[in-house]
Amino acid sequence: MPRVAPARLALYAVLVAFALFYLMPVYVLVINGLKTFQEVSLSRMWDLPSGLSFESFIRAYEKLRPNVLNSLTLVVPATVLAAALGSVNGYILAKWKFRGADLLFPLLLFGMFIPYQSVLIPLVQFLQWTSTLLGVRLYGTIAGLVLVHVVYGIPITTLIFRNYYAGVPTEMVEAGRMDGAGFFGIYRHVVLPLSVPAFVVVMIWEFTAVWNEFLFAVTITNNPARQPITVALQNLAGSQIVEWNVQMAGALLAALPTLLVYIFLGRYFLRGLLAGALKG
Amino acid sequence: MQVASAGRGAITAPPLVGRPRLDLDRILAVLVILPSVAAVGVFVYGFIGWTAYVSLSHWNSFVPDLSFAGLSNYLTLFQTPRFQIDLRNTLVFTATFLAACITIGLGLAVLLEQRVRGESLFRSIFLFPMAISFIVTGTAWQWLLNPSTGVNLLFQYAGLPFQSRWYTDPGIAIFSVVLAATWQLSGFTMAMYLAGLRGIPGDLWEAARVDGADEWELFRHVILPLLHPVTLSAVIVLGHISLKIFDLVFAMTGSGPAFSTDVPGVFMFETTFRGNRFADGAAIAIVMLVLVGSVIIPYLRHSMRTEG
Numbered sequence: 001m002p003r004v005a006p007a008r009l010a011l012y013a014v015l016v017a018f019a020l021f022y023l024m025p026v027y028v029l030v031i032n033g034l035k036t037f038q039e040v041s042l043s044r045m046w047d048l049p050s051g052l053s054f055e056s057f058i059r060a061y062e063k064l065r066p067n068v069l070n071s072l073t074l075v076v077p078a079t080v081l082a083a084a085l086g087s088v089n090g091y092i093l094a095k096w097k098f099r100g101a102d103l104l105f106p107l108l109l110f111g112m113f114i115p116y117q118s119v120l121i122p123l124v125q126f127l128q129w130t131s132t133l134l135g136v137r138l139y140g141t142i143a144g145l146v147l148v149h150v151v152y153g154i155p156i157t158t159l160i161f162r163n164y165y166a167g168v169p170t171e172m173v174e175a176g177r178m179d180g181a182g183f184f185g186i187y188r189h190v191v192l193p194l195s196v197p198a199f200v201v202v203m204i205w206e207f208t209a210v211w212n213e214f215l216f217a218v219t220i221t222n223n224p225a226r227q228p229i230t231v232a233l234q235n236l237a238g239s240q241i242v243e244w245n246v247q248m249a250g251a252l253l254a255a256l257p258t259l260l261v262y263i264f265l266g267r268y269f270l271r272g273l274l275a276g277a278l279k280g
Numbered sequence: 281m282q283v284a285s286a287g288r289g290a291i292t293a294p295p296l297v298g299r300p301r302l303d304l305d306r307i308l309a310v311l312v313i314l315p316s317v318a319a320v321g322v323f324v325y326g327f328i329g330w331t332a333y334v335s336l337s338h339w340n341s342f343v344p345d346l347s348f349a350g351l352s353n354y355l356t357l358f359q360t361p362r363f364q365i366d367l368r369n370t371l372v373f374t375a376t377f378l379a380a381c382i383t384i385g386l387g388l389a390v391l392l393e394q395r396v397r398g399e400s401l402f403r404s405i406f407l408f409p410m411a412i413s414f415i416v417t418g419t420a421w422q423w424l425l426n427p428s429t430g431v432n433l434l435f436q437y438a439g440l441p442f443q444s445r446w447y448t449d450p451g452i453a454i455f456s457v458v459l460a461a462t463w464q465l466s467g468f469t470m471a472m473y474l475a476g477l478r479g480i481p482g483d484l485w486e487a488a489r490v491d492g493a494d495e496w497e498l499f500r501h502v503i504l505p506l507l508h509p510v511t512l513s514a515v516i517v518l519g520h521i522s523l524k525i526f527d528l529v530f531a532m533t534g535s536g537p538a539f540s541t542d543v544p545g546v547f548m549f550e551t552t553f554r555g556n557r558f559a560d561g562a563a564i565a566i567v568m569l570v571l572v573g574s575v576i577i578p579y580l581r582h583s584m585r586t587e588g
Contacts, residue, residue, distance in 0.1 A: 011391055018388060019405045022467065025420035028430070042429040046437070089316050096309035104317065106580045111324040113576040115524035117548045117565040119327035121334055121558055126327075151323045154316050183305040183312075212413035214527040219553060230415045234531055237419040244423065251419040255412045262411035266404060269411065270471055 026252075033057055033249035040245045056243070060236070060250035066225060067232035068253070071211055074142050074228055078149040079206040085150065086157020086202055091191050093158065094165035095173050096183070105162070112155035116215055123148065124219060144220055145228070149210045156209075157202050160272065164198040165191065197268070204265055205272030208258045229254045328569065335562035342556045353563040363564070365539045366547050369454055370571070373543070374522040376455065380462040381518050382511065385469025390499070392470070393477050403474070406467035414464070418531025421460035422447075447533045450540035457529055457541050461522070469514050476510035477503070516579045523571045544568050 028045060036053040061068075093101055127139035127148075138144030168191065176186040214230045221227045224235065233254045237247045262269050335353055338345040357363050388406055392399050409417065424430040425446035432443050447456040480503065488498045526545030535542040535550075544564050552561030 011394060011396070015388075015391060015396065015402050018384075019402060022405050022409060022463065025417070025424060025463070028424060029420055042426070043433070045423070045429045045433060085316055089313050092309045092313045096306060098306060098310050102584070106584050107325075108317070108320055109580060110576065111320050113520055113572060114324065114328070115545070115565065115568040115572050117524070117526070117545060117561075118331050118569040119323060120331075120565065121552060121562055122327040122330040123323070125330075148323075151319045154320055158316070183308040208411060212415070214413065214415050214530070215549075219549075230413050230527075233413075233419065234415050237415075237422070237531065247419065248423070251416045255416045258411045258413070259408065262408055263404075266407075270407065274472065274475055 029248045029252045032245045033060075033252055035245055037243060037245070040243065056245045056249040057253070059243075059246045060253055063236060063242075063246075064229060064232050064250055064253060067227055067229045070142055070221075070226060071229040074145050074149070075207055075210045078146045078153065078210045079203050081146070081150045082153030082157045082206050083199055083202045085154055086159075086161045087192075087195060087199065088187070089154065089158040090161025090163075090165050090198075091187055093162045094168070095170070095186075095191070108155050109159060110155075111152065112159070116152070120215070120219055123216075127220060139220065140222055140226060142221070142226060142228075145216060148216050148220065149206075149213070152216075153206055153209070157206065160202050160205070161195075161198055164195070164201075168194055200265070200268045201272045204261055204269050207261060208269070208272075211258050331562045331565055334559055335566050337559050339558040339562075340556075340560055344558075349559065353559045354567075357560065357563050357567070362539050362542060362547060363544070366542050366544045369539075369541065369543055370523060370525075372454055373458055373461075373525065374519060376458045377461050377465075377522050378515060378518055380458065381466045381469040382514055384462065384466040385471075385514065386473050386507070386511075388466075388470040389473035389477055392474065403471075406470055408467070409464045410468045412464070414527035415531045417460055417464050418528050418533075421456070421463070422532050425456045425459070447536060447541060450536070450538045453533060453536045453540040457532055460532060461525070461528055464528075465518060465521070469518065472510050472514050472517075473507065476507050480506055512579075516575060519575050520572050523575065524568055544571075 031048055032040065032045065033056050034052055034054070035049040036051075036055065039049060039053075092098075093105055124139065127144050130136045130138045131140075138147060172190050173186055176190040181189060211228075212230060213228075214234070217228045217231045218234070221231065224232070227235075233250055236242055236250050239247075334346070336349055336351070338347050338349045340353075392402060396402065426432075427443075427445045427448055431446075435442050444452065447453040484502065485498065488502050493501075524545060525543055526549065529541055529543050529546055530549070533541040535546060544567060548561050548564040548568065551557045551564060555561075
């Protein structure tokens, strides 16, 4: 036992050192967000605040509140719709393989890896075009962003559901068919009731991805009142007139929803991540 | 199995009822998936095609001019010093970021496999940055690597003589961004390796130990080769992220001094949406797509083949 101890100690020392490294930015954001404006100073960034002051968080929240609401009205429908489509598509690709499905699937998957810069110019043109020609205001609106996130969310949600449904025994589908159920009946009564874990994984994934997204948001919504939180935070953090502890409080506010999801549903969060690496 | 054979027997009994129903369902399946396929077809492949077309046009002002320009936009692009710097930055960024994530990720995964107390707490702490937006990461690390405070201040407290100008020093600015990106994604790499390690049967360790192999030999000759598929996945996933990186750089440093942290993503965004040079922007986007595609397409082919 005593012979092993130093190695064990070194092991824990390394792990603790890395834990401190990962927690360092959070520490800085929290303690500086909690300082009063008088107390904030670059040379005392690491010092604990003398008391708890929430004025930076209140200031940051006042500035970012419309954008937090924008992000919520974006994330909820985008997540629900992308998950619903992914579930139906996954069901079809796993249990109703049609001719060409094996070719279609990788073509679909490619869509989740592309740099979105390569679709951005036509996308903006398309959204402007729907406004001027069809009278549907998709450019510069949250509705437009919902559409974009649903479409580009289809590949990953379809992948996760397809891999999940591949594990549902085909015998259950056969049995459903024996009971006289058709395409929709089997989905509704056999597949859907089994889908809760997959829905949790997919919805957490989509929620996180859409909440954190920046490129579509910054190019499609140009009016600051309509922008999601990531764009507003970027504007706040780039501002010369906003105190930096307010910027830090704002960064923490922007990170909070996805952090809470991670803390309470971390297990499912990880599963979504690993599915993103293709192996479901 | 019993259900399956019973089912097959039942199908042969009323064939006239079974067949047409089945076909209707197959048609339904195709009809239901069709809107998604059409949407992805237009928004991914159609739009890529249109971007490629724009990149071959003269549309380099606010007024659309889609007359054919051949490859001239690409030729000028590759001669532009800023773009040459961007490509070099992308290579340096990708190489160091991959090396850092894989070393740290594999290292932490192996350490956590040593029956560590508080293992799940460590794992959660290592992985949480993955839940955060690149914009938040960029904001936080901009302050941490601010030369007049942050990490430099910590070095002073520790009595270390080391002080760096971080992202204000063109020579090392790109590594400041690598540091932030590694902070965000090394835990994810660890999670991939942990999943890989857990898939290795425990009796393999035992067998090797009985053979008299020491821990290091065992790791090098038995475990590491078994982890090759994980490493491949990690290289692909991290590599395609770093080849198209935009948000983090944009939020943390922008182009940096003397374009030292500039990447194609930032250049494309500024060229297109600040400079209204759409054809040039489209050409940069297509180069980015080719870079990412050269990594992803072989990987997709490989995955589909092994899946069977």
